[in-house]
Amino acid sequence: MRIRVAELSGPRAFRLVEAEAPDPGPGEVQVRVQAVGICGSDVHSYAEGGIGSTRCSYPMVLGHEPAGVVARKGAGVSGWSVGDRVACEPALYCYHCEFCMAGRHNVCARLRFLSTPEEPGFFRDCVNLPAENLLALPAHLDAGLGSLIEPLAVALHSLEFARPRTGETGVVFGAGPIGLLTLAVLKLSGMGRVWVVEPVAARREMARTMGADGAIDPGEVDAAARILAETGKRGVDLAIDCAAKAGTARQAIQAARHAGRVVFTGIPTEMETPIEFHTWRRKELALYQVRRSNGEGAMARDILAEHTARFAPLITHTRPLEQIAGAFQMAERYEDGAGKLVLRL
Secondary structure, eight states: OOOEEEEEEEEEEEEEEEEEEOOOOOTTEEEEEEEEEHHHHHHHHHHHHHTTEEEOOBBBOOOOEEEEEEEEOOOTTOOOOOOOOOEEOOOOOOOSSSHHHHTTTTGGOOEETTTTTTOOSSSSSSSEEEGGGEEEEEOOOOHHHHTTTTHHHHHHEEEHOOOOOOOOOOOEEOOOOOOOOOHHHHHHTSSSEEEOOSOHHHHHHHHHTOOOOOOOOOTTOHHHHHHHHHHHHHHHHEEEEEEOTHHHHHHHHHHEEEEEEEEEEEOOOOOOOOOOOHHHHHOOOEEOOOOEEEEESSHHHHHHHHHHHHHHOOOEEEEEEGHHHHHHHHHTTTTTGOOOEEEOO
16 A cells, blocks of 8 residues: 655655555554654754754654554454554564663663664654554544543653642643643643743733743743742742753743752753752752653543643644645744644545
């Protein structure tokens, strides 16, 4: 069967090609992809030629926030039927290394992630996956909403370190999709006042819509100084950096209270990020790094199903696969009030 594949063929360049779809192997399910969200890490690869030390190798296939339907089953697959609506987990784990055995699958020593140079992602019509990588979608969640499950799982994984408590204060740096999803789950967890720091006006407004108690433009004021002023110089209990741009790591450390928590979810462009060491030391802050997600997909699906109206406004634009180049340009430039962009196949 011939399928369409959107290949990243060079910096800021896509091409649509045809390829043969292999049959699903034993234990695999072939998913007919219907929707894939564009992630900030995809934009890093598109615009910067890689993510940190992992450089692009052209041509390659991006996309790791997919949903679709079961099209075919390989030998030995049970529990799934053709036509079942599913979201897909893009990470393939070995399940045997010391980290998998300890339950830390997201740092598996032999991790394979669909959307990297060696492992084609989901910007294609069909993908074969191990059956355990599928998650059933409830009837009222279409494929577009299903594409939010993977990034929402990342936001939920960050809470493993953030440990929000009822009534605590917090700040989220960056109101892109991950920042907005993080804001939403913080408010659902029962936190008190949560600020969002975001330079793009349309995204500040989205943050207010999704529950932010304050939205700060870092181009107008010193965000950390504003938060300290509004908390009586105490600082917030929790700071989460979902932006990783323009000194947000430093600002997160400055905005946190003594003995507070700082979580880094965003991916910086630079290989090295300066840390204000002595502020960190004097406050005895706990700093945490987030590596994708680790089994939070089912929880993300259930939260999305229960609170659909809260999350649905995040998807602001959909585009067909043929318009992938324009969609990525929009995402990179934050054009037209773009929140989450979803490609429909």
